[in-house]
Amino acid sequence: MPTHPRPPFDPEAEAALTALAEPMPAVTPGAIPVLRQAALPVVSDETLLAAGVTRRDVTVPGHHGAELVASVIARSGHTGTGPGIYHIHGGGMIAGERMIGVSQILPWIVEHDAVAVTVDYRLAPEFPDPCPVEDCYAGLVWTAEHAAELGIDPGRLIIAGASAGGGLAAGTALLARDRKGPALIGQVLICPMLDDRDRTVSSTQYEDAGTWVRESNRTGWAALLGDRWGTDEVSVYAAPARASDLEGLPPAFIDCGSAEVFRDEDVAYANALWNSGVQAELHVWPGGYHGFDMLAPDSAIARAAIAARNGWVARTLDAPSPGTSGR
Template sequence: MLKYSRPPFDPEVEAALAALAEQIPAVTPGSIPALRRAPLPVLSDEALLAVGVTRRDVTVRSHQGAELVASVIARSGHTGAGPGIYHIHGGGMIAGERMTGVGQILPWIVEHDAVAVTVEYRLAPEFPDPYPVEDCYAGLVWTAEHAAELGIDPGKLLIAGASAGGGLAAGTALLARDRNGPGLIGQVLMCPMLDDRDRTVSSAQYENAGLWVRESNRTGWDALLGERRGTDRVSVYAAPARATDLTGLPPAFIDCGSAEVFRDEDVAYATALWHSGVQAELHVWPGGFHGFDMVAPESGIARAAIAARNGWVARTLGARLPDTGGRR
């Protein structure tokens, strides 16, 4: 097998990586239960209250009539119609819960008086494709249909997700386009998991280096797709990197690290958006491993990455869709 040299980790974040690497080995099918038990970046209700934000839970009817829990997160005393953030959590398609990673979108709620909805989509392998993306789409439809009571301006609805959540956000945006579903003002795809085919150079470069390595990635895709992984029987909604027509999608913000498995597929997706006439902003942070901004938020590249992301969101929320009642 061809061996590749790889871009090094940023020295500042590498120190944080070294402290975690032994605690987070490569994920295998047998270690999925342990991964689900591991602590994840989840904000408690107390932490939300400390910045003037509250959470309440709602029920969303989803794929094949299932009832899912979603959380609505907003500034205390929110009134009127502000921006909406539809958030999809990460976890490799196999782990995580709806509050995982909410810290990444919390500044948008606080600073822009946005209302966020985050859904408890069902996880693989117990619920393989199409359950996760259909659950996410159902949550988006619910959010748009309840925009008035949630205090959301339907012309300012943004979708966001990190890692597997970024891949699901991209797939959900494709479903919204193809089903004439809710209009979206933008999509924030943070180090998104987009391609099941395991063919990129970055996959080979980070086979054994980082927090989410090649074996972990294969485990997640195998759980989601089973024997379909890598074949021509995979939907673009499950693996958006397979989409050949990205016309009509909302503007995208895509970021990742130069030192992670997802680098090449994320760059390719941004390029495909440009080729389809869709505006996209792409950042590849030098030496960043997967999730570096959450693991080492005080590092120089994490501060720069967070500032760039938050700046794009602020500019995007300053615009709005044509008034179509939240539908295309």
């Protein structure tokens, strides 16, 4: 693929990236243990309590009977039923834990009296595909089956995730459609990791600039898929960009930066949803690198991105007649 000049980073967001104590190196297979030890944006119980929110941990079944830990997060004193959020954390398929990225959904819990369930799916390469997406689907089924005791209205359930979590959320939504599983009224895909084939222009533009670069992305996909990576043997549930039929999926919100590896696959997925008759809202934030909204939350583009995402969630959760089109 020919070399393309890359769109520059937003100056205000780039300042936050430059201010990091250490640059973010590319993740190689040998560096996966180092990535797992790195400081990641985990939301603490103190932060939850300051927002008027509490959490409790539960054990839920995963793929083939595995036991997974999940956290149920709700406003203190939550009673009755409210919207449900099924959250899947990021980490490139190879790192992370259930409280990473919860800051992105915390306003939805507080403002809409929603109850969130966030699950610790098992990570590659120790647990390659289909374990991660099947774990996530099993957790979604558990959430729907226990909606009444969780205080969730099963008719107002959305799925959300960022990066690898966004890709797993998209794959889980496909599984739910194809298995006639839990009904979802929306999917929030934040800079999702969707395509293992490494063929896009944006992949080549961010070989060594930004946060999650091309080599890191290759490492994540190789860990997940092994020898199947890039071949015709990859499931659409593992790499949703491969799906040709997206009809009947719930409406989607998709956002990413113009200056990140995932840009082109995210735009293509939104277009594929529209081509299948599914409503989708797409935002490509100019100069945004991967995770800019979390690294530079006070930048103008981060504030705009967060407001747009929160607005879509509010409209979706408050819709009078939620549902999806039939197949």
